[in-house]
Amino acid sequence: MLDTFFRVLTNLFYLVPFQVRRFKVKEPDSQVLAAGATKARKIGKDSKVQYEAGWIAARRGALILTQEKLVCGSWQIPLSTINNALLLRVRSLFVKGLVLKLSTTDGCHYQFGLQYDPAWETQTALKLTIEEGKIKHSVFSIALRVILVIWLIWVLIRWLS
Numbered sequence: 001m002l003d004t005f006f007r008v009l010t011n012l013f014y015l016v017p018f019q020v021r022r023f024k025v026k027e028p029d030s031q032v033l034a035a036g037a038t039k040a041r042k043i044g045k046d047s048k049v050q051y052e053a054g055w056i057a058a059r060r061g062a063l064i065l066t067q068e069k070l071v072c073g074s075w076q077i078p079l080s081t082i083n084n085a086l087l088l089r090v091r092s093l094f095v096k097g098l099v100l101k102l103s104t105t106d107g108c109h110y111q112f113g114l115q116y117d118p119a120w121e122t123q124t125a126l127k128l129t130i131e132e133g134k135i136k137h138s139v140f141s142i143a144l145r146v147i148l149v150i151w152l153i154w155v156l157i158r159w160l161s
Contacts, residue, residue: 002094002095003095003096003115003116006095006115007036007037007115007116007117010036010037010115011036011037011062011115013037014037014038014060014061014062015062016035016036016037016062019035019061019062019064020032020035020062020064023064023071027066030066030067030068031066031067032064032065032066033065033066033067033119033123033125034064034065034117034119034120034123035062035063035064035065036062036063036114036115036117036119036120037060037061037062037063037114037115038059038060038061038062038063038072038112038113038114039058039059039060039112039113040058040059040060040061040063040072040075040110040111040112040113041058041059041110041111042059042075042108042109042110043109043110043111044107044108044109045109046101046103046109058113059072059073059075061073063100063112063114065120065123065125065126066125067079067125068080068125070102070126072112075110077102077104077110079125079126081104081105081106082102082103082104082105082126083103083104083105084101084102084103084129085100085101085102085126085127085128085129086100086101086102086128086129086130086131087099087100087101087120087121087128087129087130087131088100088101088131088132088133089116089130089131089132089133090133090134095115095116096116097113097114097115097116098113098114098115098116098117098120099111099112099113099114099133100112100114100120100128
């Protein structure tokens with residue numbers, strides 16, 4: 001229930017229904033199999049899924065899956081060029097999420113963070129390996145969280161005095 005609420009809210013915030021409609025106008029013969037709000041990274045080498053500085057500048061938008069390709073903004077990834085696709089089911093506090101990791105024949109690697117949506121697991125166009133996973137924390141993300149907690153405590157103390 002909470003997963004559905006966050007998915008709907010995030011999709012509205014990222015204007016996913018509008019982006020899907022715009023995609024369908026541009027490509028009326030394409031059938032949208034799954035779509036969702038995403039934070040996306042294109043990286044030069046395969047890497048672990050973890051909270052790190054690279055996610056700060058990640059592309060934000062809609063990830064759209066059709067029978068032929070994945071589309072995220074100007075990125076158009078033909079399914080025929082995908083070597084490996086891994087869908088990680090992750091949990092963050094009380095909410096489930098997904099991370100789609102791809103590698104392509106031209107040596108590109110992508111990571112797409114998504115809200116949990118069963119449509120990604122049940123689609124059959126993109127051959128996926130589905131695994132349970134955890135998102136690790138980099139040293140940077142741990143340090144950033146510690147600084148944030150210290151700052152919040154300082155603000156609270158100043159407000160109470």
